[in-house]
Amino acid sequence: MALPASSAHATTVHVGCSVPALVEAITTANSSPGADTLRLASKCTYRLTSPDTANPANGLPAITSDVTIDGNGATITRALSAPAFRILLVADTGTLTLNKITISGGKATDCPLFPGEAICGGGINNQGTLTVNHSRVVHNAADTAADNLFVEGGGIDSDGTATLNDTEVSDNTALFSGTTPSSADGGGIANDGPLTVNHSRVHHNTVRVTANPESLAFGAGLAAFAPTTVKNSIISNNLASAPGGTARGALSNGAPPPGEMIVTDTVIRDNTTSAPGGSALGGAIANNAKLSMNRTRILGNHATAPGGGTAGGGAIRSGAFGDLTLSSSTVRGNTASAPDGGTARGGGIDNPTGGTVTTDHTWIGENTAKATGGTARGGGVFNAVGSTTLNKSSVTGNKAGDGGGIFKESGTVTLNNSAVEHNKPNNCAPPDQVPGCTG
Template sequence: MSGSQDSGTDTASRAKTTTLSRHWQVAVLAAAGFATMVGGGGTAAYADSAEAKPASASRDDDQSSSQDKATHGGKGRDSGARGDKGKGQDSDHHGRARKHGHDDDRGRVSHEGNRDKARSVECDPDDLISAIVRANEVTGPGHLELAKDCTYTLTANTDGNGLPTVTQPITIIGNGATITRAANADDFRIFEVQSGGDLKLRNLTITRGKAADDNGGAINVRPAGRVDLEKVTLEDNTVSDVSSYEGGGVYNEGITAIRDSTLHTNFGHEGAAVSSYYGKAEISRTKVTGNISDGYAAIVNEYGTTKISESYLSYNYGYYGGALNNYGGVTEVEKSALTHNLGYYGGGIYNQYGSLFVRDSTVKDNTATDGGGGGLNLTASAVIEDSRILDNTATNSSGGGISVELDDDELGVAIRDSKIAGNQAPGNGSNGGGVFVGVNSLVTLTDSKVKGNISDEPAGGVHNDGTVVTNGKVRIIDNVPTNCDGSTNPVPNCFG
């Protein structure tokens, strides 16, 4: 991935891809039923408005039941503060420093003997800028309440940002408002949160942010910064140099929490929606749709920890993973649905060098164009548990449902209590319609079903060039052209 931190931390070098030509991207997306990108902002519509929902289903059902369930969620080149920290203290008329309590959903602060209302912000971008400057200067949390349904259009670029850098705890209650960069303005992101900054956004839309030669199209969270988004829409945000920079929506080196929100049609080289680098990200009950990366997935976790729960990741595109890329980090996916995503390697998920946990989730109708793993491409350890890998396709490679080609023969993939069905590897010479197990790779199947998968060459169910171990009740049936026959190595308890 791009660059290294100024701290000089010695990390594994991540291979760079040559930026794909825009014409090639358009051709691939069109072939998969995606609409083309619109203009430089990377806006993408998606072909099918129906959303697949996270499902909990019996392992023996041929179709997953839909439930509305789902979960939480770079490398800044300059981690130094760009904003001046506030020196003043908010005091009452007796000269005593006020005591501030915790904020509630209405943006008010309560404390012993007093009640402090949020500062109302007029429908004027200059008043919003002034309010943030003041909130950075006072002692204790600042609380701002925007004008209902107002659009705050920003025109001025200050150190790469449209609004003052956040250096203190600030809560902004949006009331349905929108903050946007003017169409004819210079390139700049909307928010930057520096070390010690703690930004909470509620019921707000952020759009058209465009970072100039830096990370985070809408929001950049520096190390030791924190962002908490609830009922927030990040839409049509991007980074200007897509061959180098990350996080079209959010770039996170601190702590980021996103819930009950929408990340839609954002664009960036790594992490079109969210890129988290050595950070912590939690994404819950959130829709991540129509985001496009010419490199690494809609959501990227690099050397950090990320949890995605009760969320939809649909109609996203990336070269290394359509929806999700885990690179050297720990990523959990729980009670979520990853559907109709498109990638070169791993239509739904590409797991590299880190640890991946997928639980009670559905990976369905995703496509890998050439690199294998229509649903998941795994080159590092992973656990897939109580999940459904359904109707995915690897068009010109192996592993229609799951491709396992581990980088280290001491690693392993465990698949438990799961169903792998209806996947395809139809390309000439492709095999492993359900699961492809590469040389020196270990897969352990426990109490799982591999059924009705198809490949061009055997085996159609589980093709094993490495080692497969089976435990409990494992059923590998009704696959074409064979269940396991034709593999280099045997699959225990598999016939035909």
């Protein structure tokens, strides 16, 4: 008579404060049936000095089963003297939950989704399912000087499904320093799979490329290429730099249809997009897909292009395929700046290439478009080709060389129960191009 198969039970393992103990625990968990919890030594620093023997691109064995790591305030980091490797890889068969842990010092050398084409996921690369709770992902890097590669996800690169809860992603970098045209995106996070960010902080991350007119740096905080939800979070003080090239917003959305980014109850502030002699597009947000923003504040961001460049959208730049809805939100105190004879458009919102922008109960105020010796238009809003509709909204206290409130170069601007007033030097330009706007 056949005996009944034994059922898989969850197992909890206490891991001593040593790297060999952690490696052994992960290896055992991967080979055992059922879910496993690894409880790390309280506040221990697991300092990795050499990569995983089976896959030297990673510091620890790849997660291939259902594993929870309870950090107890511990840190897993790469030693400064160690060769380059990321900290963790979640394989496509893996499910990893991280609780109360810091992941730091990782330096990616490959990219599982784009082998031979990119460097990605300095701290964590996720091909399966990743959940990060009450944790920190800090001081990791995806960078390369090798030509004909791109870089993505300095802190986290997620190609599977990922959720971040009450987590800090900061001081990570995605850097391309080669000589050929290339791109760097997702200084903090890049996602090619579904992503949810709850009650988290994404700050002081950087994307940078070597000076080249064909290179791009974007999504210094978060670069999304799949459906993404951001709730009750802060995205701040991130930097995108592309000298002579194109730099785009700290939050970049390119989720293909029918994907959508939804941002709710979030603050996006003090981010900078810089492209000396190039194009700086969207100090806070660069959108070229469907984006819905609700009860969100976009404050004090900068798009700057000195040396005769173009700065578009101190807060938001909407691309040709952008479909942006702002509800009960604030766009305040942002700047598009192009000194040295450049062009500045849309201190608040720049919609220049055929996108659609709709606001409802939203204030666009105290934004500035400035270009010393150049052209500055649309302190609050700049519109060309596409359409902008303002419903029960206000555009007040903005400044530009012309069209202090709104500049409509072409396309359609519609005001529905909306006020455009107290802007300098005028409210709308050219005269009589925005129905319902005077002065």
